Amino acid sequence: MRLNKKRALITISATVVGIGIVGLAYYKYMNNKETVKPQLKLVALGDSLTEGMGDSTKQGGYTQRLAKLINNKLVVPTKVLNYGNSGDRSDQINQHLTNSTQQQIAIKKADAIIMTVGGDDLIQKIGGSVLDRSAKELTQAIKASEPEYTAKLTKLMQSIRRYNKTAPIFVFGNYNPLYVYFANLQSINTSVIAYNNINKKIVKKYHGYYVSTFKQLTFGQYQSALAKQKLLQEANASSVEGVVKTLHENKITDEKNAYIAKSDHFHPNSKGYNYMTKKLYATMIKHKATWLYEK
Structure with missing residues (x-):
């Protein structure tokens, strides 16, 4: 009889402790x-x-x-203020922010900041001579320009952080829209990758995240080794000057890269922007604690 009472007391005690643990866990939750x-x-x-x-x-x-995707996936009303301006280099983006009270207020109130940068800085350095320079000359020119671009991008990040110290910054990498026509000019890819590495390094330093689109937007549908080899053979068999002239005069009515606009053979088309959005959203979700929840 005493043994049964002892067992009963042990059972009751264990139950009380169990309830207490569950209750504490629920309270913390x-x-x-x-x-x-x-x-x-x-x-x-x-x-x-x-x-x-x-x-x-x-x-x-x-x-x-992106706004539509967040609204649909997370059921959160989302507003994006777009201050993108065609042709802007990193220093010009910074200048617009420094001179615009409207942009400064928007940055202060932002839950997240998104940016494309570096493409026009790179174009300024390689310009129309990209197809005239040897791979060595182009690589040396880009290498020499890296400290300047790093300084400009750093200054831009500092400006953003001056108005908002906590909102995450998501920075896209760039791509090579000419690859499908000039697969034999690897130096262009190397140049883009060099600037992308700067984007990746600097955004991390300022508590942000890098979004890579290089592989898909550069190679498009030509992702396999066999497909790339075919492009290389076509490029070797073509005249660089002839292809450049045809592109410049817009005589090519279609676009070889399924992710690039046929209107200019440079910017993403609808499919390209869909891909950018998908990659950006995936990166943002991985770091949702930095922008989605109330503090």
Whole structure:
């Protein structure tokens, strides 16, 4: 009889302890439960890729696509203020921010900041001579320009952080839209990758995240080794001057890369912007604690 009472007391004690542990866990859960913000405010800075050039569907490039995707996936009303301006280099993006009270206020209120940068800085350095220089000359020129671009991008990041110290910054990498026509000019890819590495390094330093689109937008549908080899053979068999002239005079009515706009053979088309949006959203979701929840 005494043994049964002892067992009963042990069972009751264990039950009480168990209830206490569950209760404590529930209490902690309820008090640490993250609350999704009722509305999201995103700000996009950058060049023509942020402006949405090449998007024949008139959806505003990746910015409006992102707002719709977040709204649909997370059921959170999302507004994106787009300050993208075609042709802007990193220093010009910074100048616009420094001179615009409107942009400064938007940055202050932003839950996240998104940016495309570096493409026009690179174009300025290699310009129309990219196809005239040897691989060695081009590589040396880009290498020499890296400290200057690093300084300009750093200054831009500092300006953003002056107005908003906590919102995550998501920076896209760039791509080579000419690859499908000049697969034999590997130096162009090398140059783009060099600037992308700077984007990756600097955004991390300022508590942000890098979004890579190089592989898909550069190689398009030609992802296999066999497909790339075919492009290389075609490029070797073609006259560089002839292809350049044809592209410049817009005599090619289609585009070899399924992700690039046939209107200019440079900017993403609708499919390209869909891909950019998908990659950006995936990166943002991985770091959702930095922008989605109430603090």
